[in-house]
Amino acid sequence: EPEVTQTPSHxxxxxxxEVILRCVPxxxxxxxxxxxxxxxxxxxxxxxxxxNEISEKSEIFDDQFSxxxxxxxxxxxxxxxxxxxxxxxxxxxxxxGSFGTDTQYFGPGTRLTVL
Amino acid sequence: AQTVxxxxxxxxxxxxxxxxxxxxxxxxxxxxYLFWYKQPPSRQMILVIRQEAYKQQNATENRFSxxxxxxxxSFSLKISDxxxxxxxxxxxxxxxTGSQGNLIFGKxxxxxxxx
Numbered sequence: 001e002p003e004v005t006q007t008p009s010h011x012x013x014x015x016x017x018e019v020i021l022r023c024v025p026x027x028x029x030x031x032x033x034x035x036x037x038x039x040x041x042x043x044x045x046x047x048x049x050x051x052n053e054i055s056e057k058s059e060i061f062d063d064q065f066s067x068x069x070x071x072x073x074x075x076x077x078x079x080x081x082x083x084x085x086x087x088x089x090x091x092x093x094x095x096x097g098s099f100g101t102d103t104q105y106f107g108p109g110t111r112l113t114v115l
Numbered sequence: 116a117q118t119v120x121x122x123x124x125x126x127x128x129x130x131x132x133x134x135x136x137x138x139x140x141x142x143x144x145x146x147x148y149l150f151w152y153k154q155p156p157s158r159q160m161i162l163v164i165r166q167e168a169y170k171q172q173n174a175t176e177n178r179f180s181x182x183x184x185x186x187x188x189s190f191s192l193k194i195s196d197x198x199x200x201x202x203x204x205x206x207x208x209x210x211x212t213g214s215q216g217n218l219i220f221g222k223x224x225x226x227x228x229x230x
Contacts, residue, residue, distance in 0.1 A: 004159070031216060042119075043206060043220040055215040091160070095216060101148055101167060104216060106160040 002026040004107035006092050012113045013082055021077045021110045023092030032075045033093040033104065034067065036060070043091065049075065050098075082114045117142045119209050121221035128197045129229050135182075136192045136224045138207030146212045149183065149190045154204040154223075163205070166190065194226075202228045 005024045013019050025032050034046040048055040049067055066078045075094075079086055092107040118141045128134035140149070151163040166174045166183050174181050178198075182191045194201055204225050208218040 033217065035218070035220075042222045043208075043218075045217045045219065048215040048217055050215060056217055058217075098215070101165055102216065103162045103165075104218065106152075108157075108159045 002105075004092055004094055004105050006090075006107035006110050008110060009108065010111045010113070012115065015084055015114055016081050019079050019082055019112065021079075021090050021092075021112070023075045023077070023094075023107055024073055025075055025092065025094030026096075026105055027073070029094035029096050029105070031055075031095045031098065031102075032067075032069070033095075034077045035091045035093065036088040037091065037109075038085075038088045046077070079112075082112075084114050087112055087114045117144070117209055117211065117219045119207050119219050119221040121207055121224050123224045124222070125225045125227070127227045127229060128194070128201075130197055130199060132197055133193060133195045134197055134226065136194075136205050136207075136226065138190045138192070138221055140188050140190060140207070140209050140219075142188070142209065142211065144211040144213070148210050148212070149181075150208045150210075150218065151179070151181070151190075151192045152206045152208060152220075153201075154206065155200075156203070160206065164192065197228050199228050199230060202226055 007022045032049040037043045047057040089109045091109045093104040095102045095104045147168045149166045152160040154160045164176045178195045204223045206223045207221040
């Protein structure tokens with residue numbers, strides 16, 4: 001069965017550095033998402049992406065964050081200047097269609113540690 | 116604002132027994148969708164079951180069923196004949212029909228299954 005994959009599984013970076021988290025969604029899916037989970041807290045929505053543009057974003061997704069689908073297969077999340085509070089598990093998800101009941105398939109996550 | 120609350124951080128069940136995980140939510144939307152996701156240790160989240168709010172009939176998927184009480188804004192998950200492989204974090208989630216499918220999650224319930 002097709003899966004969403006994410007790389008790296010764990011990223012350690014220094015505060016102020018840029019990081020790029022990579023995701024490969026399921027190939028025929030059209031809707032893409034990033035979520036994050038700070039340790040011990042809820043999984044939080046960051047951004048949704050469709051037709052090469054951001055559909056919705058949360059308050060968390062400020063100017064330090066950006067997303068891109070550079071080559072039709074990868075979906076990336078960039079954090080320009082990381083802060084300590086960006087340390088979290090970042091999950092990518094994708095789904096086929098626009099219906100609310102369409103299943104979102106999640107990747108295994110990237111654990112980001114900011115020192 | 117939409118919120119999802121899971122009041123049980125941890126639950127335990129004996130193998131072959133039945134367990135119910137609680138979830139309440141708050142929304143001003145009249146139409147929305149509710150989901151239960153399972154996250155096994157070090158694995159990605161997978162969809163267990165979903166419910167359309169306009170449907171009165173409770174969803175069922177094999178050993179998994181929900182008790183959807185729309186007026187009470189309650190959406191509990193019942194796992195029958197629990198198996199060792201059911202041990203995982205379980206997340207309750209909601210999305211509104213007007214969104215792009217952005218999921219609002221609860222904090223999760225960690226389910227242990229005792230042999």
